[in-house]
Amino acid sequence: MADKDTVTACLILIGNEILSGRTQDKNLSFLATGLNEIGIQLREARVIPDIREKIVGTVNECRAEFDYVFTTGGIGPTHDDITSECVAEAFGVGMYRDPEIVELLNSYMKGRGRSEMNEARMRMATFPEGAELIKNEISAAPGYKIGNVFVMAGVPRIMQAMFEDSKIHLKGGKTVQARGLAVDLPEGTIADPLALVQQRFKEVDIGSYPQMREVGFRVSVVARGTDPDRLDEVIVELMQSLRDLGGHPVEEDLDTAQSQSHVDD
16 A cells, blocks of 8 residues: 555444444444554444345445455354355455364364364354465464455454554554543533634544533543644634633643543533
8 A cells, every 4th residue: 555644444343243232342442542553544433234245245335445444243153153255255256264274273172172173163264265364362263354354353352462463464644643622611602613713724623522520511622633733723722712702721631531421512
């Protein structure tokens, strides 16, 4: 991939268990943070069911739109783990069974007193043709990369290990930074000043987030962008605009700020 300032990614979370509410996803925030640290902006996340046509179509749509695509879930040994077959179909390739991974999984299971490989477990050693394997130091069964698509496990601990190994294939652009402030005014009062500043700084994303804290009601305002000097300018202008409205804005340390419950205006 050629050098460029903005490098984008999409995460596809695959699994009926997520959509049913039975499983709560923990991979999105980890991946978004990890990608931003290397200059890749996670622009979109989609949650889709274990349906072949949906997976194939979503993979093809996303790999055409984003620089990188990450999928989680659906690469285990059971009948509903169909991600690999779907990715192979999306790329128009066949599947192959890797004998080295078969042996690796055999050794892993023997070392834990489990039975040897059966046909179900063989699914975890079967990959789309042309895939580059991604190590799994936790439970041996690897993920893989094909084209700009990275296929990883849904279990957070395993997914995180796979992501670390996948970094050798990733090339980022500029890192998104953030500046924040908090003010004791409602969103309806500060909406117009925020919109005016946003119009002047179109390359900066400005968001407001109402919160209820121990000190009372406040609104956090966060500015995100790749140019730290422009971010500083935005915060200076916002601080002055909010003071002009009678507010008492204070700069906020986004690294230590705790997440708060959203409340209505």
